[in-house]
Amino acid sequence: MTEILLVTCAALPDGEPEGQLLVDAFARRGASARWVAWDADDVDWAAADLVAVRATWDYDARVEEFLGWAERIEAAGARVLNGAGVFTWNTDKAYLAALAEAGVPVVPTVVVDGEESLPAAVAEFGRAVVKPRTAAGGRGVVVFDLEAGGPSDLDESALEMGPWVVQPLVESIHTEGEWSVYVLGGHVVSAARKMPAPGDIRVHEQYGGHTVAAEVTAGHGALALACVEVAQELLGRRLPYARVDQMRLADGTLAVSELEVTEPGLYLDQLPGNADAFADLALGELSSPG
CATH class of the missing domain: 3.40.50 (Rossmann fold)
Structure with missing residues (x-):
């Protein structure tokens, strides 16, 4: 067997x-x-x-x-x-910058190696989300809000060890949430919509977020397939499975927030057909x- x-x-x-x-x-x-x-x-x-x-x-x-x-x-x-090579690439969030450079619409991402570069990266966005370059489950996410009159000198004590990626806080996380689109065997098969708890940006259940099944829209499906295609070109190999997380930017553009090709949860409680x-x-x- x-x-x-x-x-x-x-x-x-x-x-x-x-x-x-x-x-x-x-x-x-x-x-x-x-x-x-x-x-x-x-x-x-x-x-x-x-x-x-x-x-x-x-x-x-x-x-x-x-x-x-x-x-x-x-x-x-x-x-x-x-495979191992894919995991090595995908467990470092710097891959988002590589996808953007290759033409994929991605939530703007600045890769920061050292603390000396962090204030300028945060100031670029005003309201910024800082994440460790290797992280899972929403761990280590810190929001800096300079637009609300925060200090010009960042209090980095809340941060985990770097290096980091810095991104703008995408306001639609509070209204539309984050979409997860599954590409399995080269085909879009399902989608989930994830919402954070009020006042938070993390969509994970342990932080009060919740997930529901969603119908795949043409826009979400097209972006998912395009992202996987570009990733395959960058890696030089097929990706049998992928979850493409997406958010809507202020101008209405859909952008990739994560490409999960290591260990993406299938949300089987909401999407049992994924099994x-x-x-x-x-x-x-x-x-x-x-």
């Missing part, structure tokens, strides 16, 4: 929320799937037919270890969806060249 390893972290032994839906979707297709922590020391990764990174949501605190794991199991013969779509693409990969 075909064996699929769904990769999670030790804190989430059952994977992402409603992760059993993925296991069941593979079972209906005659494949065996199980959740395994990426840092478990008793797993023969190369013995599986396919390794799918799904809920490794502790990677940002252990990024070198995580990327080393991905490289090591690939070198040992494991077939990893998207079948993901299983189809994963098993389809087995019939294509490695």
